[in-house]
Amino acid sequence: MNVFVNLGATTLHKLQAIGNAxxxxxxALFAVPRLKNIPLTIYQIYVLGVxxxxxxxxxxxxxxMVMALQGYTILVNYGAEGSLGPMVALSLLRELGPVVxxxxxxxxxxxxxxxxxxxxxxxxxxxxxxxxxxDPLRRVIAxxxxxxxxxxxxLAIIFSAVGILGGHVVGVDWLGVDAGSYWSIxxxxxxxxADVLNGVIKSVVFGLVVLWIALYKGYSAIPxxxxxxxxxxxxxxxxxxxxxxxxxxxxxLMFGVN
Amino acid sequence: xxSRKTELLVGIFVAITIAATLLLALQVANKGVSGxxxxxxxxxxxxxxxxxxxxxxxxxxxxxxxxxxxxYLDDKELIPVVQMEISMDYINTFPxxxxxxxxxxxxxxxxYVGLQPGFIFPGxxxxxxxxxxxVVDTKSALVLEDLIGxxxxxxxxxx
Amino acid sequence: xxxxxxxxxSQIHHNKEVNSLMSDTLVDIQNMSFSRAERVIYNDISxxxxxxxxxxxxxxxxxxxxxxxxxxxxxLSPQSGSVVFAGENIHTVSRKRLYEVRRKMSMLxxxxxxxxxxxxFDNVAFPLREHTKLSESIIHTVVMLKLEAVGLxxxxxxxxxxxxxxxxxxxxxxxxxxxxxxxxxxxxxFAGQDPISMGVLVTLIKQLNRALDLTSIVVTHDVTEVLxxxxxxYILAEKSIIGEGTPAQIKASKSELVQQFLQGNADGPVPFHxxxxxxxxxxxxxxTQDSASNSTAKSEGGR
Numbered sequence: 193m194n195v196f197v198n199l200g201a202t203t204l205h206k207l208q209a210i211g212n213a214x215x216x217x218x219x220a221l222f223a224v225p226r227l228k229n230i231p232l233t234i235y236q237i238y239v240l241g242v243x244x245x246x247x248x249x250x251x252x253x254x255x256x257m258v259m260a261l262q263g264y265t266i267l268v269n270y271g272a273e274g275s276l277g278p279m280v281a282l283s284l285l286r287e288l289g290p291v292v293x294x295x296x297x298x299x300x301x302x303x304x305x306x307x308x309x310x311x312x313x314x315x316x317x318x319x320x321x322x323x324x325x326x327d328p329l330r331r332v333i334a335x336x337x338x339x340x341x342x343x344x345x346x347l348a349i350i351f352s353a354v355g356i357l358g359g360h361v362v363g364v365d366w367l368g369v370d371a372g373s374y375w376s377i378x379x380x381x382x383x384x385x386a387d388v389l390n391g392v393i394k395s396v397v398f399g400l401v402v403l404w405i406a407l408y409k410g411y412s413a414i415p416x417x418x419x420x421x422x423x424x425x426x427x428x429x430x431x432x433x434x435x436x437x438x439x440x441x442x443x444x445l446m447f448g449v450n
Numbered sequence: 451x452x453s454r455k456t457e458l459l460v461g462i463f464v465a466i467t468i469a470a471t472l473l474l475a476l477q478v479a480n481k482g483v484s485g486x487x488x489x490x491x492x493x494x495x496x497x498x499x500x501x502x503x504x505x506x507x508x509x510x511x512x513x514x515x516x517x518x519x520x521x522y523l524d525d526k527e528l529i530p531v532v533q534m535e536i537s538m539d540y541i542n543t544f545p546x547x548x549x550x551x552x553x554x555x556x557x558x559x560x561x562y563v564g565l566q567p568g569f570i571f572p573g574x575x576x577x578x579x580x581x582x583x584x585v586v587d588t589k590s591a592l593v594l595e596d597l598i599g600x601x602x603x604x605x606x607x608x609x
Numbered sequence: 610x611x612x613x614x615x616x617x618x619s620q621i622h623h624n625k626e627v628n629s630l631m632s633d634t635l636v637d638i639q640n641m642s643f644s645r646a647e648r649v650i651y652n653d654i655s656x657x658x659x660x661x662x663x664x665x666x667x668x669x670x671x672x673x674x675x676x677x678x679x680x681x682x683x684x685l686s687p688q689s690g691s692v693v694f695a696g697e698n699i700h701t702v703s704r705k706r707l708y709e710v711r712r713k714m715s716m717l718x719x720x721x722x723x724x725x726x727x728x729x730f731d732n733v734a735f736p737l738r739e740h741t742k743l744s745e746s747i748i749h750t751v752v753m754l755k756l757e758a759v760g761l762x763x764x765x766x767x768x769x770x771x772x773x774x775x776x777x778x779x780x781x782x783x784x785x786x787x788x789x790x791x792x793x794x795x796x797x798x799f800a801g802q803d804p805i806s807m808g809v810l811v812t813l814i815k816q817l818n819r820a821l822d823l824t825s826i827v828v829t830h831d832v833t834e835v836l837x838x839x840x841x842x843y844i845l846a847e848k849s850i851i852g853e854g855t856p857a858q859i860k861a862s863k864s865e866l867v868q869q870f871l872q873g874n875a876d877g878p879v880p881f882h883x884x885x886x887x888x889x890x891x892x893x894x895x896x897t898q899d900s901a902s903n904s905t906a907k908s909e910g911g912r
Contacts, residue, residue, distance in 0.1 A: 234457065237463070238459055285474070315722055316718045317723075317724055319716075319722065320716065323714070324711070325740065327708070349470045352470075352474065353470035380514070386505070
């Protein structure tokens with residue numbers, strides 16, 4: 193009996209949390225936007241986007257290079273090493289680009305957001321904003337949300353592009369795949385709408401999810417040191433799992449067999 | 451809070467993104483050709499489409515001139531119909547007498563539609579394939595089972 | 610700049626005239642009950658804060674004094690009763706109106722709650738930049754004046770992390786008076802301060818109250834300090850008000866609880882010991898059930 197009671201209680205609790213999170217998102221996004229907050233948003237793009245560039249570029253480069261290495265060893269058995277180009281490109285554009293970027297983003301930027309907002313809550317900065325008749329949702333949450341939504345697809349595109357270049361370096365310069373066929377077969381196979389844009393759509397959806405989770409966890413964190421560390425870990429774990437689950441759903445929708 | 455340095459770096463971030471996007475657009479997906487939105491529709495009926503799929507290419511002598519947009523079963527005759535979008539660059543180029551066949555790229559490669567332009571009699575006004583035309587001369591895909599059957603049959607008859 | 614000051618002076622005088630026609634109560638709480646997650650914090654309390662006076666709210670730790678300030682500010686809603694500020698019921702007005710009303714009140718949090726990513730100057734300038742369209746040069750002058758009033762004009766360019774606790778509180782105070790509010794609420798302003806800082810804060814609160822024609826609510830448990838400056842005081846304990854009056858009246862109160870609080874006695878109506886089984890049983894390692902049966906056996910058998 194106890195199991196069911198607990199299950200019911202947990203479910204209700206989670207539903208309440210989702211409702212709370214939706215209210216927070218609504219309040220942050222759909223209030224009338226103020227031009228005054230644009231400098232704040234730009235600063236947040238710097239914090240979330242620019243400062244993630246290094247990890248994204250390095251990861252993209254190495255993943256592209258590893259893919260080319262691994263792909264070559266398998267394709268060469270079928271005499272199909274010319275297809276290395278489209279293999280690297282499609283894997284990155286459709287899957288690895290959006291997903292790995294989102295995971296890295298959740299780990300780096302997401303956790304930082306949760307910790308920052310949780311700390312602002314703990315030191316009563318959010319309360320004092322409210323008492324000064326400034327809506328903390330519009331002033332603190334919204335700029336970070338929009339900055340992240342802008343940064344995520346940008347980072348994903350950079351990841352894929354750098355990965356493809358990395359694949360070129362390993363495949364063409366090192367392993368001897370023909371440069372011409374690397375690019376031309378890729379061009380013949382990769383499609384703008386179907387592959388590149390779908391990948392971008394994925395990264396936008398992942399960005400929304402990561403930011404929503406990170407901001408809400410920070411906003412609703414218990415204002416103690418354990419509370420904040422718990423919220424930060426939860427952001428990374430929940431975001432990562434949601435990204436992977438959503439990836440499956442989106443892939444089935446976009447690339448699935450009709 | 452927003453210093454010059456911050457704005458500069460954000461600007462660089464945006465510039466890198468645009469460069470990456472251009473790389474993807476031009477080098478990787480070659481948007482120039484395949485993304486062309488001006489096309490006209492041509493239909494062809496086949497006995498067997500083999501492994502042909504939507505988005506397979508339509509090539510003339512190896513040059514991509516269009517894409518397969520839809521494959522469906524004609525509800526009256528119950529045979530497959532392939533709907534193709536040919537680039538407007540080639541409007542009024544292929545005569546009605548052109549033939550289409552389903553070929554395979556390489557030994558294990560993807561299947562595509564090969565278009566063989568028909569003969570144009572000099573001195574005659576040719577009728578070209580245009581929007582919603584049907585290509586009459588079609589050769590279906592090679593089905594492996596039929597080939598094997600033919601081979602066995604011919605062996606049988608020869609021995 | 611003189612225009613701004615003139616506007617402020619005329620605003621104050623205008624307010625005085627209007628308000629002298631209205632009642633002198635700035636904050637009127639009637640029959641308010643508030644509970645949080647099954648725990649009752651306030652049970653049907655009523656208190657009034659007079660305009661232009663310093664009202665102290667005292668009580669033991671953990672009684673929910675900060676909660677009271679949050680209720681007055683509209684951040685929390687009571688389950689029943691009304692909270693009226695300057696003639697408006699805080700919890701029934703629209704969100705937009707609530708934000709407008711909040712400009713007339715400000716709160717000084719226990720930790721100061723300065724925004725850690727901007728300098729002291731930008732912190733004090735924040736409400737001015739948010740709610741007024743004054744030019745930067747006027748804002749600069751106003752900020753400097755406010756910092757001068759709390760004695761921190763020289764620290765304007767420091768970051769909050771570089772300030773001591775007492776200085777951070779004074780900087781937060783400068784920010785709280787930036788828009789010349791009608792009401793300031795101080796949440797435990799004296800907690801953990803050395804005697805000099807304490808003295809500075811006490812003086813500041815009194816001076817600002819008089820100079821800026823403010824109304825102040827000071828929530829604290831530093832009895833001696835606050836009774837020096839308060840015009841009226843409430844003592845909260847056990848979910849209700851157990852004593853109120855002028856400092857002289859409070860000191861003469863006959864209530865045991867009030868006297869324990871004022872004298873700072875370790876034991877009295879608020880017990881020293883948290884409820885626990887008797888010490889003898891705890892030392893002997895017996896459970897409460899064992900000790901209950903043992904004590905009945907012992908009392909029956911006689912010792």
